Amino acid sequence: MRPRPPCPKCHATSMLARIMPLTKDTVAESFECPECDYSWTVSAPDPIRKASGWIEALKPPN
Ligand SMILES: [Zn+2]
DSSP states (O other): OOOOOOOOTTTOOOOEEEEEEETTTTTEEEEOOOOOEEEEEEEEHHHHHHHHHOOOOOOOOO
16 A cells, blocks of 8 residues: 655645546545645556556566
8 A cells, every 4th residue: 555645734644535647657646634634636656557567568578
């Protein structure tokens, strides 16, 4: 599981609210703070597409 960043305002452990595709291999992750209701979004590499890229790379060439 991906580490959850602390809230920038009150430093409580945030909750990952949603993940939206941003570009081909980037996602926007929205975090919400359960303590002060602050929410923010960060962009991150898409872990699923990265993983499938790995699987493709491990296939033997035909
Ligand atoms: Zn907070």
